[in-house]
Each structure stands twice: as C-alpha cells, then as structure tokens.
Amino acid sequence: MAREKNKEKVILDSAVSLFTSKGYLATRMEDVAKSAGISKGLTYFYYKNKEDLFMALTKKAFDQFKDEFRDIYRSKGKSGLEMVSDLLVRIVQFARTNQVYYDSILNFLDLLKKYNNPKTRAQIDPKILESQHFQKLLEIHHEPAKIGIMMVSQGIKDGSIRPQLQPEITFYTIWSMIIGYEKMLGPIEYEGKEMKIHAENWEPGFLRLMQEMLKGTIQATKPATVQGSLF
Amino acid sequence: MAREKNKEKVILDSAVSLFTSKGYLATRMEDVAKSAGISKGLTYFYYKNKEDLFMALTKKAFDQFKDEFRDIYRSKGKSGLEMVSDLLVRIVQFARTNQVYYDSILNFLDLLKKYNNPKTRAQIDPKILESQHFQKLLEIHHEPAKIGIMMVSQGIKDGSIRPQLQPEITFYTIWSMIIGYEKMLGPIEYEGKEMKIHAENWEPGFLRLMQEMLKGTIQATKPATVQGSLF
Amino acid sequence: MAREKNKEKVILDSAVSLFTSKGYLATRMEDVAKSAGISKGLTYFYYKNKEDLFMALTKKAFDQFKDEFRDIYRSKGKSGLEMVSDLLVRIVQFARTNQVYYDSILNFLDLLKKYNNPKTRAQIDPKILESQHFQKLLEIHHEPAKIGIMMVSQGIKDGSIRPQLQPEITFYTIWSMIIGYEKMLGPIEYEGKEMKIHAENWEPGFLRLMQEMLKGTIQATKPATVQGSLF
Amino acid sequence: MAREKNKEKVILDSAVSLFTSKGYLATRMEDVAKSAGISKGLTYFYYKNKEDLFMALTKKAFDQFKDEFRDIYRSKGKSGLEMVSDLLVRIVQFARTNQVYYDSILNFLDLLKKYNNPKTRAQIDPKILESQHFQKLLEIHHEPAKIGIMMVSQGIKDGSIRPQLQPEITFYTIWSMIIGYEKMLGPIEYEGKEMKIHAENWEPGFLRLMQEMLKGTIQATKPATVQGSLF
DNA sequence: AATGAATGAGTCTTCATTCAT
DNA sequence: TATGAATGAAGACTCATTCAT
Numbered sequence: 001m002a003r004e005k006n007k008e009k010v011i012l013d014s015a016v017s018l019f020t021s022k023g024y025l026a027t028r029m030e031d032v033a034k035s036a037g038i039s040k041g042l043t044y045f046y047y048k049n050k051e052d053l054f055m056a057l058t059k060k061a062f063d064q065f066k067d068e069f070r071d072i073y074r075s076k077g078k079s080g081l082e083m084v085s086d087l088l089v090r091i092v093q094f095a096r097t098n099q100v101y102y103d104s105i106l107n108f109l110d111l112l113k114k115y116n117n118p119k120t121r122a123q124i125d126p127k128i129l130e131s132q133h134f135q136k137l138l139e140i141h142h143e144p145a146k147i148g149i150m151m152v153s154q155g156i157k158d159g160s161i162r163p164q165l166q167p168e169i170t171f172y173t174i175w176s177m178i179i180g181y182e183k184m185l186g187p188i189e190y191e192g193k194e195m196k197i198h199a200e201n202w203e204p205g206f207l208r209l210m211q212e213m214l215k216g217t218i219q220a221t222k223p224a225t226v227q228g229s230l231f
Numbered sequence: 232m233a234r235e236k237n238k239e240k241v242i243l244d245s246a247v248s249l250f251t252s253k254g255y256l257a258t259r260m261e262d263v264a265k266s267a268g269i270s271k272g273l274t275y276f277y278y279k280n281k282e283d284l285f286m287a288l289t290k291k292a293f294d295q296f297k298d299e300f301r302d303i304y305r306s307k308g309k310s311g312l313e314m315v316s317d318l319l320v321r322i323v324q325f326a327r328t329n330q331v332y333y334d335s336i337l338n339f340l341d342l343l344k345k346y347n348n349p350k351t352r353a354q355i356d357p358k359i360l361e362s363q364h365f366q367k368l369l370e371i372h373h374e375p376a377k378i379g380i381m382m383v384s385q386g387i388k389d390g391s392i393r394p395q396l397q398p399e400i401t402f403y404t405i406w407s408m409i410i411g412y413e414k415m416l417g418p419i420e421y422e423g424k425e426m427k428i429h430a431e432n433w434e435p436g437f438l439r440l441m442q443e444m445l446k447g448t449i450q451a452t453k454p455a456t457v458q459g460s461l462f
Numbered sequence: 463m464a465r466e467k468n469k470e471k472v473i474l475d476s477a478v479s480l481f482t483s484k485g486y487l488a489t490r491m492e493d494v495a496k497s498a499g500i501s502k503g504l505t506y507f508y509y510k511n512k513e514d515l516f517m518a519l520t521k522k523a524f525d526q527f528k529d530e531f532r533d534i535y536r537s538k539g540k541s542g543l544e545m546v547s548d549l550l551v552r553i554v555q556f557a558r559t560n561q562v563y564y565d566s567i568l569n570f571l572d573l574l575k576k577y578n579n580p581k582t583r584a585q586i587d588p589k590i591l592e593s594q595h596f597q598k599l600l601e602i603h604h605e606p607a608k609i610g611i612m613m614v615s616q617g618i619k620d621g622s623i624r625p626q627l628q629p630e631i632t633f634y635t636i637w638s639m640i641i642g643y644e645k646m647l648g649p650i651e652y653e654g655k656e657m658k659i660h661a662e663n664w665e666p667g668f669l670r671l672m673q674e675m676l677k678g679t680i681q682a683t684k685p686a687t688v689q690g691s692l693f
Numbered sequence: 694m695a696r697e698k699n700k701e702k703v704i705l706d707s708a709v710s711l712f713t714s715k716g717y718l719a720t721r722m723e724d725v726a727k728s729a730g731i732s733k734g735l736t737y738f739y740y741k742n743k744e745d746l747f748m749a750l751t752k753k754a755f756d757q758f759k760d761e762f763r764d765i766y767r768s769k770g771k772s773g774l775e776m777v778s779d780l781l782v783r784i785v786q787f788a789r790t791n792q793v794y795y796d797s798i799l800n801f802l803d804l805l806k807k808y809n810n811p812k813t814r815a816q817i818d819p820k821i822l823e824s825q826h827f828q829k830l831l832e833i834h835h836e837p838a839k840i841g842i843m844m845v846s847q848g849i850k851d852g853s854i855r856p857q858l859q860p861e862i863t864f865y866t867i868w869s870m871i872i873g874y875e876k877m878l879g880p881i882e883y884e885g886k887e888m889k890i891h892a893e894n895w896e897p898g899f900l901r902l903m904q905e906m907l908k909g910t911i912q913a914t915k916p917a918t919v920q921g922s923l924f
Numbered sequence: 925a926a927t928g929a930a931t932g933a934g935t936c937t938t939c940a941t942t943c944a945t
Numbered sequence: 946t947a948t949g950a951a952t953g954a955a956g957a958c959t960c961a962t963t964c965a966t
Contacts, residue, residue, distance in 0.1 A: 021354075022354065023354045026354075106414070109414055109415070109417055109418055110414075110417065112417045112418045113414075113416065113417025113418075113420070114417075115417075116417060116420045117420075123253065123254045123257070141418065142418075165440075166436060168427055168428040169428060169432070169433055169436035169437065169440075170436075170440065172415055172419065172428060172433060172437075173408070173412075173433075173436070173437050173440050173441075175411065175415060176407075176408055176410075176411030176412040176414070176415050176437070177404070177407055177408045177411055178411065179407075179410070179411035179414055179415070180406065180407030180408055180409065180410035180411035180412075180414075181404075181407040181411075183337070183340055183341075183344075183407070183410055183411075184340070184403055184406060184407050184410070185344065186340055186341065186343045186344025186345075186346075186347060187340055187343045187344070187372065188403065189344070189347045189348075196399055197399040197400060197403060201400070202400055202403060202404075205397060205400035205401075205404070206400065206403075206404050206407070209396075209400070209401065209404050209444055210404075210444075212444060212447065213440055213441075213443060213444035216443070
C-alpha cells in the first residue's frame with residue numbers, strides 16, 4: 001500500500017478500519033502504521049499523536065455528516081417535513097455504516113460538554129486541546145445543524161411544519177430525538193424475555209410521533225396493545 | 232471485623248468521587264484505594280478488577296435511576312403526562328448531579344449495543360463480560376423503562392395522553408428525546424457567535440414539543456423568527 | 463541479588479556501576495533494574511524517574527564528598543595549610559575513585575549556574591526541578607565548603623596561612639584551583655608531541671604554588687626550563 | 694551556486710544560537726536546518742552528523758578562544774603579570790558572552806580525559822572519534838596554552854612574575870584556577886541564607902590571590918573577618 | 925481480611941539519519 | 946547542491962494486578 005498519493009488519507013482510512021474492528025483504545029499507533037503500509041514515524045509526521053489522529057478522524061466525520069444534511073436539503077421537490085423525516089433515516093443509516101465516524105461525533109459532543117464547563121475542562125487530554133483538528137472542529141461543528149434548521153424553516157414556509165414552531169428549538173429537539181433513538185436501538189435490539197418492542201416496530205412509530213409533533217395533526221392509529229418493557 | 236461494615240460501599244463511593252473529578256481512565260486503582268482508606272489489595276478483594284468495579288458502579292447507577300422513576304410514578308395526584316414531563320426534568324437533574332452515574336448508564340447502553348451485535352461483541356473487554364455486576368445489569372436494565380411505560384399507560388388512561396399512542400413505543404421515543412436532549416446541552420451551551428439558542432430557552436420549548444406530541448393538541452405560540460444556527 | 467534489605471541502595475549502586483561503565487545517557491532504566499536484580503517497575507517505585515535517580519546519586523555523592531572534608535578537618539595535629547594541601551590530594555583521589563560521584567557533583571554545579579540565571583533556568587529538565595533529591599541538594603550543597611572555610615580559618619589561627627587572607631574568598635579560590643586542576647589532568651595526560659609537562663611533574667608544582675599563595679613565603683626553586691605546551 | 698557562500702557557517706551559527714537557548718540535547722537537527730534556512734538533508738551534506746557539527750563548533754570555539762589569548766599577548770606595553778590578569782577577566786567574559794563555545798571547550802576537556810584513559814575511551818561516541826573536526830582538535834587544542842605559557846615567560850623576563858616559577862606549570866595552574874573560578878560562579882551566585890561571599894567581592898580577592906602567587910610579594914590587606922560559608 | 929512491595933506487559937513518542945528525486 | 950518524506954531503533958514510563966506475609 002506504500003507509495004500512495006495521499007499518505008495522510010491512507011493513515012486515516014487505516015485508523016477508521018482498525019478503530020472499527022478493535023476499538024480506539026485497543027488500536028496501537030503501530031498497528032495503524034502497519035495497516036497503512038508505512039512506518040510508525042511517518043504516522044507521527046502526519047499526525048502529531050494518537051489524539052490528533054482521532055480529531056482528524058472526527059473532523060472528517062463531521063464533513064461527511066454535513067454532506068448527509070446537504071444532500072437532503074438539496075434534494076428537489078421535498079417538503080421540509082419530508083426532509084426532516086429523511087434525516088432520521090439517513091442518520092441512523094450513517095451511524096450503522098460509519099460506526100466509527102458516528103461514534104467520533106458523539107464523542108466530540110461529550111468533549112464539547114466538558115469543554116464548556118470550567119470544572120470539567122481539565123479532564124480533557126491536553127493533546128486534544130492542542131490538536132489543530134480539534135480547534136477546527138470548534139469552528140465548524142455547527143454546520144450540520146445550520147442546515148437542519150434551514151430544513152425546519154423550509155417546512156414552515158411550505159406548510160408541512162406548523163408555523164408556531166421556532167426552527168432552532170425545533171431542530172435541536174428533532175436532533176435530540178434522533179441521537180437518543182440511535183442510542184436506544186442497542187438495548188432495544190436485545191432479545192430480553194419480556195420485550196414486546198423491537199427495532200422493526202419502533203422505527204415507524206417513532207417516525208410518526210416525530211412527524212405528528214411537527215405537523216400538529218394526528219393520524220388515526222390502532223390503539224396500543226403492547227405492554228412489556230425493556231431498557 | 233466490627234465497625235468496617237461497608238468497605239464495599241466506601242470503595243464505590245471513592246470511585247464515584249474520583250471518576251467525577253479525574254475521569255475513569257485517569258483514575259488509578261491506587262487512588263481509589265487510598266481515597267477509601269484501604270490498601271490496594273483489599274480493593275481487589277471486593278472487586279475483581281477495575282472493570283468489575285465500574286460495572287458495580289453502573290449497577291448502583293441503575294438502581295438510583297430506577298428510584299427516580301419510581302418516585303415520580305408513586306407521586307399522588309399527577310396525570311401521566313405530568314409524570315412524563317417530570318421525568319424529563321428529573322433525568323436532566325440526575326445527569327447533572329450524578330454525572331458519573333448517568334455516564335455509566337449511557338456507557339452501558341453502548342455496551343449493550345456492542346453486545347447485541349455479533350460483529351462487535353468481541354470489542355467488549357472480557358473482564359466486563361465476566362463481571363457478575365454486568366450479568367446482573369443484563370437482567371435489570373429494563374426496570375426503569377418498565378416504570379416509564381406504566382406512566383404512559385397511566386396517561387392514556389387518565390386522558391392526558393392521546394389514546395392512539397402505544398405505551399412502549401411512546402415511552403422509548405420520549406426516553407430517546409431525553410437522552411438526546413441531555414447530550415445536546417453541551418454543544419448548545421457553547422457560546423458560538425451565531426447561536427440564537429441557549430440552554431435556558433431550549434428547555435421550555437423542548438418540553439412543550441414533547442407534551443404536544445403526547446397530547447396531540449397544539450398550544451398557541453408566537454411564530455418562530457429566529458434563524459441562525461449552531462452545532 | 464533480589465530480596466536484599468535495601469532495594470533503594472541496591473538500585474543506586476547498580477546505577478553508579480552502570481553510569482561508570484556506559485555513561486548516564488547510554489544507561490537505560492531497564493539495565494539498572496536488571497543489574498539490581500529487580501523489575502523495571504520497582505525502580506520507578508523507588509525513584510520517580512531517571513533524573514530523580516541521578517539526583518539521588520548526586521545527593522549521595524555530596525554526602526561522601528563532605529565526609530572527605532570532615533575526615534581531614536577532624537584529623538588531629540595538622541595545621542590549616544596541611545589540611546588544605548591534603549584536600550587537594552584527597553579530592554583528586556576522590557575524583558579518580560568515584561568518577562561518577564565526582565562528575566555528578568560537577569554536573570550539579572552546572573545545574574546550579576543555570577538555576578541561578580533566570581534566562582537559563584528553563585533549560586533544566588522539569589523532572590530535575592521536581593526531584594526531592596534536587597531540592598535537598600539545594601539545601602545541603604554548601605556543607606563541604608563550610609568545612610573547607612573552617613580549614614582556612616584554622617590555618618590563619620595556627621599561623622600556617624597568612625592572616626591577611628579572608629577565609630571564604632580564600633577557600634573558594636583554592637576550591638576553584640582544585641576543580642580546575644582535576645579538569646586539566648585530562649589534557650595534560652595526553653601525550654602530545656610537544657608537551658613538556660606531565661601529570662607527574664605538574665602536581666608538586668601546583669601544590670607548591672597553592673601553598674605559597676596561602677603562606678606568602680617563597681620557597682627557593684630551580685628556575686624554569688621547560689618550554690613546549692599543550693592544551 | 695552563486696551567493697550562498699557560507700552555508701557551512703550559517704549552519705554553525707544557527708547551531709550556536711539554538712544550543713544557547715535550548716541546549717545541545719534539546720536542539721534537533723531539524724531546528725538547526727530550519728533556523729539556517731536550509732533543508733535537513735543539506736545539513737548532513739556539510740556535517741556528517743550531530744556530533745560532527747558539535748565538534749566543528751568546538752573547533753571554532755577553540756579558534757576564537759585562541760584569539761583572546763593572542764589579542765592579549767599582542768597588546769603592547771603590558772607586563773606578563775598584567776597579561777595573565779587580563780586573561781582571567783577576558784576568559785570569564787568569554788564564558789559569559791559565548792556560553793556555548795566555552796561549554797564546548799570544557800566538554801572537549803572531558804572528552805580528552807576519557808580519550809586518554811583506555812578504560813573510558815570506549816564511552817566516547819564513535820561518531821565523535823570519526824569526526825574530522827575532532828581529529829583536528831587533537832592537533833590544535835594546545836595552542837591557547839602555548840600563548841599562555843609565553844605570557845608567563847614574558848612575565849618572568851620583565852620581572853613582573855618571580856623567576857623561580859616554571860612557565861608551563863605556572864600557566865596550567867593559572868588556567869586551572871580560571872576554569873574553577875568560572876565554574877564556581879554559579880554556586881556562589883546562589884543566594885543562600887548564610888552566604889557571606891558574592892560574585893562581586895570574590896573577583897577582586899581571587900585576582901589578588903592569583904597575582905600574589907605569581908609575584909611572591911604580599912599586599913597589605915585588612916584581616917579577614919567573615920565566617921559563614923556556602924559551597 | 926489486609927497489606928503494599930513487586931511485577932512486566934504494553935505503548936506512545938522522539939529524532940538522528942537516509943535516499944529517491 | 947538541495948529537498949523533505951520516510952525510516953526505525955531506542956527508551957521512558959504507567960498501572961492493573963498479584964502474592965508473600
């Protein structure tokens with residue numbers, strides 16, 4: 001794999017691949033180098049340290065994530081509500097397909113929370129704070145949301161979303177729902193004895209609830225019968 | 232043999248305290264022992280290893296978490312919708328006050344996702360799988376949700392929640408929203424230049440959206456004007 | 463060599479031995495541990511890091527060095543001038559026998575110069591500054607000199623050293639001569655083509671000059687004939 | 694091929710500058726190259742390796758050092774004793790102004806001692822031994838001393854230095870004093886509690902002692918009263 | 925139950941040096 | 946001459962865990 005054009009990219013791809021199969025902690029820099037077909041030293045030439053590499057990965061994750069938002073926003077002939085509905089599906093899809101990228105985004109969110117709290121900021125590894133990629137992320141991390149908010153605004157304009165809603169608050173609420181939804185899929189998929197809910201039947205229900213929340217109109221539904229529980 | 236009743240508890244409390252201030256990774260077993268006023272060796276007598284200790288902590292977190300649900304469910308004179316609304320507030324409160332406990336719960340959710348996926352199960356540290364506390368968690372982790380579902384059922388019964396909704400799906404959707412909400416508070420608190428949304432004005436909006444989703448009735452609200460964005 | 467009483471001492475002795483044969487830089491902590499018959503980790507249990515170990519060694523060097531001064535000062539029936547003359551011989555002897563100790567003392571002197579100059583203090587490895595042994599050295603490093611000054615005072619009292627001399631200034635001047643003398647022995651021992659001076663004939667001449675400086679009386683000497691040079 | 698006459702010199706100057714501010718070990722070859730405005734590779738074209746560069750620096754130090762001796766020796770109308778007294782002042786000045794050069798000279802002295810002792814020669818980095826500059830230094834390092842010896846001879850001729858003294862032995866003794874003096878300035882400048890001697894009052898005392906040693910005549914001085922000490 | 929000295933595998937990271945271009 | 950990407954040996958240090966007492 002040596003002598004490729006973009007060593008930087010090759011390293012990143014190797015990192016993604018290894019983080020996916022072994023996890024971030026279990027992956028050694030040497031593994032990354034080996035997998036990229038280069039020497040350990042060169043890895044450090046392109047990325048200051050492991051944390052920097054991970055921040056670079058996170059940066060790329062955000063870029064791709066933003067693309068998902070953009071693609072949907074650009075798609076012609078869709079109402080704002082449809083866009084937002086698409087978003088749910090696409091993000092869940094993204095999380096599945098690009099597990100490491102998605103995890104890195106969530107990790108960045110946690111980082112951000114610590115970063116914003118003076119009491120916890122010291123818990124962040126200084127190497128992360130020093131990373132140029134982290135600094136860049138601080139600048140660009142709003143971008144996907146910006147697009148998301150535009151979708152809601154669009155929905156209000158085209159009447160698919162009720163006009164009383166405030167785009168920002170609404171988008172962040174949706175965004176929260178999606179993040180939580182994705183996180184809960186794990187437990188839900190667990191085949192516990194008493195579980196009456198499964199990933200397959202949750203998704204349509206979840207989507208409908210979200211849409212109703214946005215539209216303010218209630219669809220006729222068969223009354224609930226399920227009881228058990230999980231979590 | 233007399234007065235040191237709860238060494239086990241003392242260790243756990245020390246761990247919570249240290250994980251809170253330094254984080255899990257940065258906390259060494261020696262720190263925990265010292266903080267608990269005992270020797271390193273004894274710590275290993277009570278907890279098989281660091282992961283086991285963390286799983287014990289997670290178990291305790293779930294117990295306390297369940298208590299929050301139970302407290303709300305037991306409170307007299309409240310409608311199902313009010314209970315669910317309370318839940319949002321209480322969980323966010325819980326996350327703030329018991330940061331480490333809350334984080335351990337989210338961590339367990341991630342664990343569960345990996346555990347349920349044959350492709351990722353190998354990524355879980357064997358020590359976690361071996362931990363008795365982890366095994367116990369597999370059994371009891373549904374409990375808070377069980378109560379939550381009962382709240383929704385209650386709401387349907389008392390008419391505060393629209394009858395078309397299915398308790399399980401509804402509860403998990405709410406639960407997702409709350410998890411996501413808590414996670415997004417970090418980024419939202421970040422004082423970016425263009426941000427038009429803040430933690431303070433998001434919470435009432437979020438709560439109202441959730442309630443509307445559950446009730447199916449729309450409150451009159453001032454039309455949205457904000458545009459900017461973040462995240 | 464394991465299971466000795468004084469692990470701390472065993473490690474230090476191993477360090478001295480290895481620093482002597484391979485030099486400080488070329489000696490790895492693992493070598494020290496192996497030579498001491500213990501594990502690497504235990505070395506770090508007793509000494510915070512390599513610098514700390516070296517500072518502990520330096521501390522011991524100063525202790526032994528001070529003993530040399532004390533032994534001479536305690537010896538009965540000697541005039542102050544004789545003591546000072548003895549000092550020259552003993553220090554040169556000490557430097558030969560305990561090369562690493564002596565070098566560590568000179569190294570500490572360099573450290574001290576950097577430490578006292580705000581512009582160069584930053585050049586000192588933080589680990590050195592943090593070392594308890596270094597801190598201790600800052601307190602005790604005067605002690606040998608204290609004794610040396612007492613020797614000069616004694617010489618003034620007993621008339622072997624001329625009364626015009628100030629003990630402190632005089633001692634430090636002697637001390638400087640000795641340090642320089644020891645340092646120059648290296649070049650002098652070099653068998654260059656043109657050298658007309660050798661270690662053997664320098665010592666008595668050096669000693670006499672020092673004594674004359676202190677006594678103020680001139681011995682009759684054969685006029686100089688040597689010419690060549692070195693350095 | 695035209696204007697870059699002295700790349701070699703530029704590199705050397707950069708090295709001096711960096712060694713001064715960061716120290717030899719902390720300075721990377723890359724820093725030197727960057728500071729010299731050339732590539733790393735080219736640095737290795739001019740200097741075989743880092744040690745070779747340092748030996749080149751040492752060679753230059755000796756050249757400049759020799760110039761100091763020569764300047765004094767050439768100065769008209771000065772007695773041998775005055776020249777030697779000047780030497781003290783000039784060398785101390787040189788050490789301050791050209792710290793790195795002076796240190797490199799002392800380092801070479803240490804090297805020479807190891808080089809002359811079969812037991813320690815192996816401790817010297819082979820790269821040093823291979824350096825052409827080191828070989829050259831072995832040839833020329835006597836030169837400053839040659840001039841120094843001539844100064845003493847001159848002093849004997851002009852009567853400023855007593856005739857009993859042997860120029861070589863005398864010069865090396867002076868030289869030793871100076872080296873030691875410079876080395877002790879560090880500790881002396883340290884503001885210990887009990888110190889009664891300072892750099893400012895040591896210098897005149899030291900100089901007088903040296904002169905008296907050379908002249909054999911005693912100046913009237915106030916008897917010493919100071920007692921405290923340091924090291 | 926309790927101690928804490930002892931272990932050693934595990935990893936990141938640095939940097940002098942080379943060499944294809 | 947000149948470049949700078951690429952190499953890889955070298956080594957410090959951590960910390961979960963054990964076990965003799």
